[in-house]
Amino acid sequence: MNLKDLFINYFVENGHKQIPSAPVVPENDPSVLFNTAGMQPLIPYLMGEEHPYGTRLCDYQKCIRTNDLDEVGDKTHHTFFEMLGNWSLGDYFKKESITYSFNFLTKVLNIPTERLAVTVYGGGIVPYDQEAHDLWLSLGISEGHIASTVEDNFWAAGDVGPCGTDTEIFYFRSDDDIPEVFDTEDDRWVEIWNNVFMQFNRNVDGSIVDLPKKNVDTGMGYERVLAVLEGVDDNYKTSLWKPIISTIEEVSGKSYLGNEESIRIIADHIRTAVFISADYAGIKPSNTDQGYILRRLIRRAIRHAKKLDIDINSNWDSRIALSIIDEYKKYYKELNDNKDIVIEVLKNEKEKFNRTLEKGLREFEKRAGSDIDALTAFHLYDTYGFPIELTVELANEKGINVDIEGFKVKFKEHQELSRTASAGKFKGGLAGDSIIETKYHTATHLLNAALKVVVNKDCHQKGSNITTERMRFDFSCDHKLTDDEKIKVENLVNEWIKDDLVVTKKEMSKEDAIKSGAECMFIEKYPDIVTVYSIGDVSHELCGGPHVESTGCLGTFKIKKEEASSAGVRRIKAVLE
DSSP: OOHHHHHHHHHHHTTOEEOOOOOSSOSSOTTBSSOOSTTGGGHHHHTTOOOTTOSEEEEEEEEEOOTTGGGBTBSSOOSEEEEEEEEEESSOOHHHHHHHHHHIIIIISOOOGGGEEEEEEOSSSSOOOHHHHHHHHHHTOOGGGEEEESSTTEEESSSSEEEEEEEEEEEEOSSSOOOSSOOTTOTTEEEEEEEEEEEEEEOTTSOEEEEEEEEEEEEEEHHHHHHHHTTOSSGGGSTTTHHHHHHHHHHHTOOSTTOHHHHHHHHHHHHHHHHHHHSTTOOOOOSSHHHHHHHHHHHHHHHHHHHTTOOTTSSHHHHHHHHHHHHHTTTOHHHHHTHHHHHHHHHHHHHHHHHHHHHHHHHHHHHTTSOBOHHHHHHHHHHHOOOHHHHHHHHHHHTOOBOHHHHHHHHHHHHHHHHHHHTTTBOOSTTOOOHHHHHHHHHHHHHHHHHHHHTOTTOOEEEEEEOSSOEEEEEEOSSOOOHHHHHHHHHHHHHHHHTTOBEEEEEEEHHHHHHTTOBOSSGGGSOSEEEEEEETTTEEEEOOOOOOSBGGGSOOEEEEEEEEEETTEEEEEEEEO
16 A cells, blocks of 8 residues: 555544645745645644644645755755645644654554654753653653754744744664664664644743644655655655656666666656646746746756757657656646646747757857856856756867856855745745735735626636735736726725625535635635635635735725736736725
8 A cells, every 4th residue: 555545544543634735836825935844734723723624634745845956866855745744733742643653653664663763852942852752762762762952853933933842753774783872963864754742832022831722743754754665765766756767767768777866857857847737726837936946847857858868859758747647646636637738838848948958059159269167157057058067068079168166156156046035935834924914815805806896707816925015916817907997996995995894704515615606716626624705795715814804904905016927817916005
């Protein structure tokens, strides 16, 4: 049985309800481009909102992280990965959580206890976590295999807010004799599971108090644990990757052995591109936000395909994509539903990039009269997608040199700038949902309703992004809004704000919600039990929140800009004054 199925079955047997994986593109968290952790879609419920499935939950969640994109190519890094998780929302706490984890590892997966070690919080912000230590000891983890850290075993949503200790579980991945004492700096020990105990709240003055409702959040990396179970030290050698790697070997005519870096990058990047482009959010390659990441992944995969001498104009990309879809379609229905879209996205971006490469070759020819300096080498990389290896290869053919060391300096500066610029986009966590963001979120519902009245009843939300300064709302529409339409939309939203309409929330089956006429973006992603928010009698939508209690507190709604977003989709940027 698949590891995902074993995990879900175990926790369902222990009173948990399986919840569906949320999309990779979050609907109500503007702080991130993608869902980066299993807990992220559960933020409203970890903050106190009641979950329609109850207080014990489990799932496997699609996650995307690109802050380490340049590390992909080694044995362990991935941009897309799956996180297995179980949660207690004010139900059980440390004893049950630790026992569940231990029993799953040793009794279901049959991992010998002596191969396991754990870390617990060493004390400082709150006292040493003696309770977690004693629980592990009582289950059979030896004293020598229980270590403590301060930095790695305390979780916090931010400088203020929920926080608590955590305990991490490690597996000894080596044929060497198992050490009697667990050294956290020994790379032979691999972290496989983390149990976070959201026990405290940190106030503005720094004081720590107990939360009235304590939660448990756990996360286990699917790819990493699979490698452990199958006894390999390279994630890409597991059964999960075997058919995908085999397809790349077929289209390239080259073996994985000796070409590991490029084959890993192609496998990883095409897999992530498949999941982004199959998501119901309808992301397409572009130069901003999620579309930029999608474009970058596809183009990086193409560059490495060229390194393997793959015929770029062949259907190599769709063959790899189809093998990925076949591997995952049992668990993620959108892959099959949107298979044609995925293939089209890859094909279109491949053709665009091929044209860019041709321009880059012409640019190289212009500058190839003398040695290639660092700035030129980086310009070829940044503007035309030339890897430094390609520039060096072309230079060698002409008998000229390339300032490789200077390029590396420029490249590192670029990496640091990119990481700094994207830090806010990838922060995630429980620190969001400020009062103003909550107001803007409610205002998107009013705008959605007003567009249906003023423009066309077939206007539907296609996406949104909210910050503390403004709201951005994408909607289906076949024309640029006239000034008259914009004024009417503004006036109608402000009229509803002035009416101080009450916002109500009701849980019901998805079927009943659809029958009631509730508006919904991406109905496929919602669980069987959903939350419907109504604003007076003007708006009726499936949503995860958060919302204000009534519209009178929103202020004055003002449209700042209306523009095209993509074919058949318009975008409004607006503020509350």
